[in-house]
Amino acid sequence: MEGLKLLVVFILIMVLLMRRAPLGPVMLGGSVLLAILYRTSPGAFLGMVWRATQNPATIELLAILTSIMLLEHLLGKEGYLEKMLKGLRGLFQDRRVIMALIPAFIGLMPSAGGAIFSAPLVGQAAASGGIAAEEKSFVNYYYRHIWEYFLPLYPGVLLASRLSGLPLPHLITALAPYGLLVVLLGLPILWRLPPLKEEEEGPGERLIRAKEFFTGTLPILVVLALSLIAQIEVGLAVGTVVAVLLIRHRYNPSKLWHLCREAITVKTLVLVWGIMVFKQVLVDTKAVESLPPLLGRLPVPGFLVFGFLSFLVGMLTGLMAAFVGITFPLITASMGDQLGLPLVVFVFIAGFTGTMLSPLHLCLVLTVDFFKADVRKVFRLLVGPEIALMTIALLGYLFRI
Incomplete structure (x- = not known):
């Protein structure tokens, strides 16, 4: 019964979002309804709101987003984005390739909500017309996450390795093909976009374009170097680059x-x-903890229950760390020594599919908001590649590929 309350709230949120209700009020309304259904007093609810507000993760996320907004605006205002796009157009003649490369490149920077960084660039690459807001949203959101399936720079992969007890190199090797599959499964939608070929340039001009691309992307390259190589927090890395640009x-x-x-x-x-x-309300009311007993009553094999649970938690939270942190301890406790790499990969991909189809996924929210797209149409574009990917992971488990 407790699990059904959570599902009712989630379905209501989905319905309101599909009717294009503003996400901010919808989420706050969902928080209030969830607190009421789980018999939370007004004082306790306000305490949850306060804990969420002062949570270091919330403060850090808002600080990162603010610094990203400043950096993105600076890069546009001072001509860096224009140089980057000119360079890409000189190196690659097909704008569809350019549109996909931009979020993929920026996706190497593991920052929450980083899709807001690449969205203006994708918009500029598609500025000549003929591409719908929903299609731009799909490309920006979908191709941003190809690295997150296997790169240990993202916390989900590390957490999955630690909780499952599987060696990190083995897990990365097993997950890496899914990063390539994501790229391939998105191509049918990418190639159906109106093509626009740039004029062919000579070797000398291409060298100039390459230099422009390097100059335009240098601030981003510095952020990547600081965060990936120097292991500096993304917010601090972006803030440092912003400070240098302001001085320069x-x-x-x-x-x-x-x-x-x-x-x-x-x-x-x-x-x-x-x-x-x-x-925060989800955590404090322990609403997510009511899902396993509900799913345990289903007359289906255990691996499907684990996969569905991971998918559902991913969809309910929109966070990779959430579905890994909630699902993997349950799997480890249930399977013990029988827990193997194929099951871990399947459950991981199922949970990731849930996050990619979640209306709470920050990158999706920011992308749709930036392009003023219809979220229903964006979901229609996402469903095919994401379900295909999860199906491949299921077959991989069944046939132990």
């Missing part, structure tokens, strides 16, 4: 104030806060 381009306090007013979108920050409040 001589921003005085007045100019900086105008930059902040133009770059920082308060609506987006409030939206993210609303999502974090909902997740």
Whole structure:
């Protein structure tokens, strides 16, 4: 019965989002309804809101998003984005390739909500018309996450290895093909977009374009180097690059104030806060913990129960760390020594599919909001590749591939 309450709230959220209700109010309303259904007093609910607000993860996320907004605006204002796009157009003649490469490249930077960084670039690459907002949203969101399936830079892969007890190199080797599969499964949608061929350039011009691309992407390359090689936190890395750019381009306090007013979108920050409040209420009411008993009554094999549970938690939270942290301890406790690599891979891919189809996934929220797309149409584009990927993972488990 307790699990059904959570499902009712989630279905209501989905219905409201499909009717294009604003996500921020929907999530706050969902938080209130969840608290009521789980008999939470007003005082306790306000305590949850306060804990979510002062949570270091929330503060860090809002700080990262703010710094990303400033960096993105600076790169556009000072001509870096234009150089990057000119370079890509000189190196690759097909704009569809350019559109996919941009979020894939920026996806190497493991920051929450990083899709807001690549979205303006994808928009510029598709600026000549003929590409719908939903298609731009799909490309930006989908191709941003190809690395997250196997790169240990992302916490989900590391957490899965630690909780399952499987050696990290073995898990990476087993998951890496799914990163390639994601790229291939997205191609049918990518290639159906209107093509636009750039004019062929000579070797000399291509060298100039390559230099422009390097110059335009240098701030991003520095962020990547600081976060991936120097192991500096993403927020600090982005903030450092922003500070250097502000000094280089001589921003005085007045100019900086105008930059902040133009770059920082308060609506987006409030939206993210609303999502974090909902997740806090999910944790404090222990609503997610009611799912395993509900699923345990289903007359289906255990591996399907684990896969469905992982998918559902991923969809309910939109977080990789959440489905790994909730599902993998249950699998480990249930399977013991029988837990093997094929089952871990299947459950991992199932949970990731849930996060990719979740209306709470921050990258999806920010992308749809940026392009002013219809979330229903974006979901229709996502469902095919994501379900195909999970089906391949299921077959991989059944045939121990």
